[in-house]
Amino acid sequence: MVSLFCRRLALALGLVILASSLTFALIASAPGNAANFLAERAAGPKATHALVEKIEHDLGLNDPLYVRYGHWAVGTVRGQWGESLRTGRPITKELAERLPTTMRLLAGGGVIALVMPLILGLLGAVSNGGPVDRTLRVLALFGASAPNFFVGAMLVLLLSVKLHWLPAFGTTGFASWVMPWITVGLFPTCVLSRVVRVSLQELMSRPFTTTGFAKGYGRTEVLLREALPNLAVPFLTTFGAQFALMIIGAIVVESVFAWQGIxxxxxxxxxxxxxxxxQAVLMTFVTFFVLVNFVVDMLCMAIDPRIRRSHIAGA
Incomplete structure (x- = not known):
């Protein structure tokens, strides 16, 4: 298990390094010149070409790309991303102030995406083609198709403008967190509910569930006692991918509800x-994505010994 952990950790670090180099190259090749922006902010319309050249030299923008990446990578390891060109404050401090807001959003949405799919999937499996199952299938299709900004706007229109139940924006208390949590958690909830429903349907045809029926259990008991525990690995794998992708939805949700997060x-x-x-924010996103998948991978190997044996055999 220790050797598997080390190999997976090395793979995760390699992915972070590769993604960071691609991210840096992408940002560096973007149109526009940071030196021009700083010169205009410092001197206004009177900014001269000499001033622009001086700023380029001070920032190292004339250095080869690999040299600039090396300096940036060393600063990243030290937790020093320089100063924001927009605010003039250290980027590390900016992210530290905004990180709790984004983490709160992801945590609330993650709880919804973890609990609700299990409930909805089980309800659909118990109904097994009945009205509840068909209704949940339609709702899941709608929820998985609706973009975050549309869901957020509809929730604001209904719960804030029409019913006056919840505040439309801000982070003033629990009531102001409900709609952002629902908005960011709706898509993964709908996707995972279908994963749970389809997986349970497949598991119900396995021999161990047939044994459960032979013991005199009803359908609900077999689902809970026999099928649901065997759902852990595929559910965790899909949940990890969806939870990591929620960081993309957080960008839209924070803008809709005026949350000052990352x-x-x-x-x-x-x-x-x-x-x-x-560059700093993208690196944060990449690290979060890789870290979530690494943790899920370790959990799956800890839960299912067959995964550990397959990795050892393939090593």
């Missing part, structure tokens, strides 16, 4: 061509 900071960085901040 997603909103990323949007502002794009608008103002704040290249250092864009």
């Amino acid at each position: 997603g909103a900071f990323f949007i502002d960085s794009i608008r103002f061509r704040d290249f250092p901040a864009m």
Whole structure:
């Protein structure tokens, strides 16, 4: 198990390094010049070409790409991403202030995406083609097709404008978190509910469920006692992928509900061509994605010994 952990950790670090180099190259090749932006902010319309050249030299923008990447990578390891071109503050401090907001959004949406699919999938499996199962299938299709900004707008229109139940924006308390949580968690909930429903249907044809019926259990008991425990690995694998992708939905949701998280900071960085901040945020997203999948991979190997044996045999 220790050797598997080390190999998986090395693979995760390799993916982070590869993704960071691609991200840096992508941002570096984007149109626009950070030196021009800084010169205009410092001197306004009177910014001279000499000032632009001086800023390029000070920032190392004239260095080869691999040299610039090396400097940036060393700073990343040290937790030093420089200063934001837009605010002039250290990027690390900007992210540290906004990270709790984004983590709260992901945590609430993650709980919804973890619990609700199991409930909905079980209800559909118990109904097994009945009205409840058909209704849940239609709702899951609609929820998986609706974009986040549409869901958020509809929730604001209904729950805030029409019914006045919840605040439309801000992070003033629990009531202001409900709609963002639902918005960011709806898509993974709908996808995972279908995964649970289809997987349970397939598991119900396995010999161990037939044995459960032979013991005198009803359909609900067989689902809970026999089929559901065998759903752990595929459910966790799919949940990990969906939870990691929720960081993309968070960018939209934070803008819709005026949450000042990392997603909103990323949007502002794009608008103002704040290249250092864009690189830092993308690196944060990449690390989060790889870390979530690494943790899920380890959990699946801990739960199912067959996965451990297959990895050992293939080593």
